[in-house]
Amino acid sequence: MSDAGVVIIGAGQAGATVASGLAQAGYQGSITLIGEESYAPYQRPPLSKGFINGDTGIEGLLVKPESYYAQKHIQLIKGCRVQSIQPGSYSVQLDNGEQLSYGSLVLCTGSRPRALSIKGADLKYVFSLRNIDDAQAIKDALPEKGRLVIVGAGYVGLELAASCVKQGLTVTVLERAARVMERSASPQVSEHYRAMHEAAGVNIVCDVNVLALQGEQQVTAVEVEDGRVWPADVVVIGVGAVANTELAQSVGLQCDDGILIDDQCRSSIESIYAAGDCTRQTHALLQKSLRLESVQNATAQARMIVAHMMNKPAPRSEVPWFWSDQFDVRLQIAGIVQPDYTPILRGDPDSGSFSVLHMLDDRLQALEGINRPMDFTLGRKLISEQIQVNTDSLMDESIPLYPPPVMTKSG
Amino acid sequence: MQITFLTFDGTPYTVDADEGMTAMEAAINNGVDGIEGDCGGNCNCATCHVFVDPKWSGQVGEASPMEEALLASRSDLAENSRLACQIELVAELDGLVLQMPESQFI
Structure with a gap:
């Protein structure tokens, strides 16, 4: 491996696990972990649950304490974007003007909330939920007693609904599909969750297409196609996520709704790996091409990369798994x-x-x-x-x- | 209080911990390798598997059904297996010794 070390773009759970895994495995070169956000790597799952409830603070979200990275000689660069990659010269250009050389590059660029291109989507008090700043902004905006409308009945939407109805808010979830969690769960499970939410006081409305968000400066209501209107103080859009593949595509990495990687998480360009939400891989056990958004996938792919870089035996492939805590x-x-x-x-x-x-x-x-x-x-x-x-x-x-x-x- | 984590080859790491935190948090906060805690201590992932030193088995107590089920997914399950995220550090556990399985080291 080149002396230039490993550069990891994206400091979410995948990126953090590559960095800590390399340090733990005794990697001798430099390890640089670059994150866009101003926080050390943290766990996203609690954002819609414990963090919104106030049970967990930022400290409690961190994958490792902030001091860990320096202790393990991992250079953690926060609040920084990578502008471009130059595979020919094995280097990346940061938005702060700095240029970094790499021997191996790991893309852990994650995913972002899918945007709804409807009228009023840019009004005040309209949010999506992906990172700490989003969750903090939602928390700050939620009135003590008020109306929260969530667009999308996926995990994020339903977990948020469960957290907020417990706090005494009036919560409505609007879903385009005929049932909740339609993309990931069976009809039996959807029905169970619909009933559970309704019993807790969440108003679940399926088969509705959101047409527009109403309001002058701040949102006041959500309007759906059949003309019905739900008054709202806060709106959260949770209609899935999109893989962040722009950087990968800009250097010609093969992508297809995700950066395409092989069974050892290598991309189509030599010395560039990828892990986490941003990737698409043929799953070794299921033999299906999958783009998975899960903690387990992020950490499993990260450990595969570490094993490959360190010439260690590849970890056993696991059946993909997911969890959701509601109520x-x-x-x-x-x-x-x-x-x-x-x-x-x-x-x-x-x-x-x-x-x-x-x-x-x-x-x-x-x-x-x-x-x-x-x-x-x-x-x-x-x-x-x-x-x-x-x-x-x-x-x-x-x-x-x-x-x-x-x-x-x-x- | 203090907790000692032994690597699979027996190297001890003794760390300071506060009452009320979990053994997993004590390991993570002190940068102890061999306790992953991928799910953030939610009793979801079984990557903070430890073997409780037999001297401490009585004080540490039994696993809950949820924890037991996760432990069952470990191929290195033993009678003294626990998940570190489910061991709450109470005063009586000052000095606790936990060994970490080889599979949690890369």
Whole structure:
């Protein structure tokens, strides 16, 4: 490896894990971690939960204490953007005029909230939620008693709704699809979450297209296509995220809704790796091209890069997994839920603890567990090993999911 | 109070900790390698797996069902396995010794 060291662009969880992993593995060259925000690397998941509630402060979000980086000889450059990459000369140009050489470059540029191009989207008190500053601005704007309208019933929107309705706000969630969490969850789970939110007082409205945000300077209402209007003091838009691939594209890295990387997280240009939300990769276990937005994906890809750079054995590929905490209920998803799988219910949804197992040809492909941690853990093993199972035994709660009962031929 | 983290080969790192924090926070705050805590101490990821020194098993107590389920995902699970994010440091745990599994070192 070149003496010029490793430069990591993007100081989110992927970038931080590459940096700390290299330091831990005894990498001898320089490690430079460049972040756009003014904070040391931090965890984003609590922003819609503990941070909004006030349970967690900025300190509690940090991946490592700020002093860690200097201690491990990692140069952390905050509040700085990379203007351009020169792969020919192995260097990057920063917006502060500085130029840095690299032996290896790692792009961890993340994703950003998808913008809604509707009238009024630039009004005051209209937010999206991606980073600390967004979350702080929302927190500051939320009145003690007032009306919050959230556009989009994905994880961010619903987690925020759960946090805010608990604080006594009037919360409405407007969703374009026919059900909540439509992109990632099954209809059974969507229905459970809709009911749960409604029971807590959240007003969930599906099948609506937001037409415009009304107001002079600050937002006062949200108008949907059929003419209905919801008064609002604060609006948060949570309609998905877009991979930040502009920098990668500017140097000709192959991208397709994400920077394309191979199984060792290498991009199409030599000495340039990528990890996290900004990447698209054929998943080693699932053999599907995926762009995943998750902590687990970010850290797994980061550790793959460290292993590759340090000539260590590659970490074992894991089934992708996700979690969402809303109210006191934990949703854990393993694998990617797809409509062509056959869903099987395990447990009684009315009890508040159940799983939906998604099968293809007697093999488990994905699992959604609601307050069902053991199903989640054992289901991950079943998905990863692709063992043929008897579907009747999966429905029987007295039998653990793993190891599965031996298949016997009847008759 | 003080907590000692042993690497898989037995090298001790003794760190200062405050009552009320978790063993994971004590490790992270002091830059101890071998405790990852990817999920931020939420009992979600099992990357802060530790083996409790047998002398301390009684004081540390048992894992919750959620924690037990996550521990079950570890191939290096042992009888004294816990997740460091679920060990709250109370006064009686001053001097606690926790060993970190090899798999958490790159």
